[in-house]
Amino acid sequence: MSREGVTPQSEDFSAWYNELVIQAELVDRGPVRGTMVIRPYGYRMWELLQADLDGRIKEAGHGNACFPMFIPESYFKREAEHVEGFSPELAVVTVAGGKELEEPLVVRPTSETVIGEYMAKWIESHRDLPLLLNQWANVVRWELRPRMFLRTTEFLWQEGHTAHADEEDAMRETMWALGAYAGLARELAAIPVIEGEKTPSERFAGAERTYTIEGMMRDGRALQSGTSHYLGTNFAKVFDITYQDEDGKLVHAHTTSWGMSTRMLGGVIMTHGDDKGLVLPPRIAPYQVVIVPIGRDEAAERTAAAARDLAGELKRAGVRVHVDDRSQLRPGYKFNEWELRGVPVRLEIGPRDLDGGVVTLARRLGDQGKEQIPLDRAAELMPGILDDFQAFLYTRAERFRDEHTADVESWDAFPDQVSQGWARVFHCGRTDCEDAIKADTAATPRVIPSDAPEEHGVCFRCGEPSAYGKRILYARSY
RNA sequence: CGGGCUGUAGCGCAGUUUGGUAGCGCACCGCGUUUGGGUCGCGGGGGCCGCCGGUUCAAAUCCGGCCAGCCCGACCA
Structure with missing residues (x-):
């Protein structure tokens, strides 16, 4: 590439x-x-x-x-x-x-x-x-x-x-x-x-x-x-x-x-996903953890062996793990590649880590920088780390959704809202009204949310009484 | 299916205006070098220039048709 x-x-x-x-x-x-x-x-x-x-x-x-x-x-x-x-x-x-x-x-x-x-x-x-x-x-x-x-x-x-x-x-x-x-x-x-x-x-x-x-x-x-x-x-x-x-x-x-x-x-x-590439939820990530051994010659043999041992322990702990032991590629290249491919957690094992009895952990997102965790506790800690990552992704997506959803009462505010998110609106339920909205903004009624409270109002577009007994979500869709 | 743009090495592109037998970067192979955030050097391999047809002594280049991809629209559990 x-x-x-x-x-x-x-x-x-x-x-x-x-x-x-x-x-x-x-x-x-x-x-x-x-x-x-x-x-x-x-x-x-x-x-x-x-x-x-x-x-x-x-x-x-x-x-x-x-x-x-x-x-x-x-x-x-x-x-x-x-x-x-x-x-x-x-x-x-x-x-x-x-x-x-x-x-x-x-x-x-x-x-x-x-x-x-x-x-x-x-x-x-x-x-x-x-x-x-x-x-x-x-x-x-x-x-x-x-x-x-x-x-x-x-x-x-x-x-x-x-x-x-x-x-x-x-x-x-x-x-x-x-x-x-x-x-x-x-x-x-x-x-x-x-x-x-x-x-x-x-x-x-x-x-x-x-x-x-x-x-x-x-x-x-x-x-x-x-x-x-x-x-x-x-x-x-x-x-x-x-x-x-x-x-x-x-x-x-x-x-x-x-x-x-x-x-x-x-x-x-x-x-x-983000600018760097995929971000995969651990529960459906093909590799939840990728281990990158670092070093050359004797150091390479040492870190590669440590990586294999750790991978074995992680597997026994139920973690899907992959060791990236491609010798011709430098670590920086691998870091970028696994980030693009969305692997939730990367573990780096270099000579400095081995000397200190630790492994360097980098999450795909959610915090700044890297941290060291004890090598002999990595396998035991990993399921919890992955669960936290999974929960973090859900919460982040939920916050994003809520920040990009707003009640819209009038036609004026509608095009702007659906250009960047969802609009919660009263709608008359008429097909010709839906068609007119779609022709102007490409937005369509997505769903009448099951858990929306009972409410009545007038259609944001035509002013007729609202249908469905609640607000519905309007958005552009795939 | 309508409008616009684009098809040249695995990927990204130049060359097309003005026809003359194809080039660059990355990737790939070999040797060496390098290894904690996309190493560097030298040497190599790889092309029905999207497909079919036409014009021409000669077509990646000009003409016609077709196919595919992207964007917008229409369509769409």
């Missing part, structure tokens, strides 16, 4: 992001427009998120399954809103085995339709409910403006699909999934998300109600990083998902679907 580091975040956020994901070796460009190769360093983060969420999903009684990626086009066309919402972004296979297919196959953009077909087959009685399915899969949406992690043509996700006897049970499920996502975002990704419902215009194609978690990125925009939908009986009606209730009547099931994708990693990058 000819330049050292990436374009500063403060100078050009978008350039910063694009350069960083490549330079930090999270991803490389795929050969097809909008696709990405997730490299081991990036994939490890995904695996860590995945392992946690998969645990939550199984714990709550869901079973993992895997449905085919090819969906008959006719399935797709059954639910009117669903077709309309997804048609423009479908990839369709029309030729296979050297022949034109009789029925084109849609490469799944989401699996409500195939799974609906099988739910219909598998559900007969109220005793078959609830049916709780999940799958980890790749999906394809032909997006016009791709961006690594945030909107790629093909992406990885988890999609939960469940069927229930009634609305109450289905809604309980919908809210369970939302809670799981919020927990994952807060506890692993250290993103202080806001939970709540989407306004009708932002709903999933075919859903009755859509819930979301929204995080604030460091440029003040919002990122939707997980959604949960109550589908009512919309899909049950078109796929014939029916069951016999206790009275012997044939009734439609109520279904839900919910998804969390590799987009969450984009959220991590844009929530915590």
